[in-house]
Amino acid sequence: MSYSYSVVLLVLGLFIGMLLLLTVGQRLGRRNLPKETDAARARLTAVEAAIFGLMGLLIAFTFFGAAGRYELRRQLVVEEANTIGTAYLRLDMLPASAQPALREKFRQYLEARVAVYRLLPDIDASKKQAAVAASLQQEIWTGTIAALREAPPQVTIVVIPAMNEMINIPTARTNAALTHTPLLIFGLLVMLALVCSMLAGYVMAGSKPRNVMLHSVAFALVLTATVYVIFDLDYPRFGLIRLDFADQALLDLLAGMK
Numbered sequence: 001m002s003y004s005y006s007v008v009l010l011v012l013g014l015f016i017g018m019l020l021l022l023t024v025g026q027r028l029g030r031r032n033l034p035k036e037t038d039a040a041r042a043r044l045t046a047v048e049a050a051i052f053g054l055m056g057l058l059i060a061f062t063f064f065g066a067a068g069r070y071e072l073r074r075q076l077v078v079e080e081a082n083t084i085g086t087a088y089l090r091l092d093m094l095p096a097s098a099q100p101a102l103r104e105k106f107r108q109y110l111e112a113r114v115a116v117y118r119l120l121p122d123i124d125a126s127k128k129q130a131a132v133a134a135s136l137q138q139e140i141w142t143g144t145i146a147a148l149r150e151a152p153p154q155v156t157i158v159v160i161p162a163m164n165e166m167i168n169i170p171t172a173r174t175n176a177a178l179t180h181t182p183l184l185i186f187g188l189l190v191m192l193a194l195v196c197s198m199l200a201g202y203v204m205a206g207s208k209p210r211n212v213m214l215h216s217v218a219f220a221l222v223l224t225a226t227v228y229v230i231f232d233l234d235y236p237r238f239g240l241i242r243l244d245f246a247d248q249a250l251l252d253l254l255a256g257m258k
Helices: 003-035 038-093 096-118 123-148 153-178 183-206 209-234 244-257
Strands: none
Touching: 003 183, 003 209, 038 096, 038 153, 038 183, 038 209, 038 244, 096 123, 096 244, 123 153, 183 209
């Protein structure tokens, strides 16, 4: 099942479930409204406030975490462009005979690295490009070490650290791409949204039917949209929220190599 289809089902299921529980809450509220005393109503209000407060806290926590990971992924794209660009410039210090082959491998490597993320959400195609990039990375390292044998010792001190940084950054990007809000927390967020829907329906039991319908739809729509945005922000290569714009730094670097 594709990511888009799964998310659509999740969003629709949450929205419909919230509307149903709002209706259930309203019916329970209308049935119990004549029997409730002011003291009982006050106790219920305290419980409702605590649950709604927990819901707000969890939304803030998950949104803050997803936004932080989004920014980290963006920064890592820029960092990779900088490290590859620096390593590419260091090739000028190698013997002239070794430079053309290494420059061509750099271009191929950068093309593969761009494709790794541009091909998402096609995970299989992305993994193939990652394997190609890893192979080219090894060839670049081997070719650089061979060329350094013919270069002065001081060149090695400058070239090797740049190559190491270029080799390390893909691991950091892969780890960042695989780090998301735990599904258990997303499940708790959905469960709280449903519980809050029933409580909100219970509170609205004494309102006019027209007002109840408007508020019910608005409540369900806003909460569903919020959950979707948090989820989509945590997977910025799959849904409507994208990180493709950050790849421009890599594309500009690639254009400068040709």
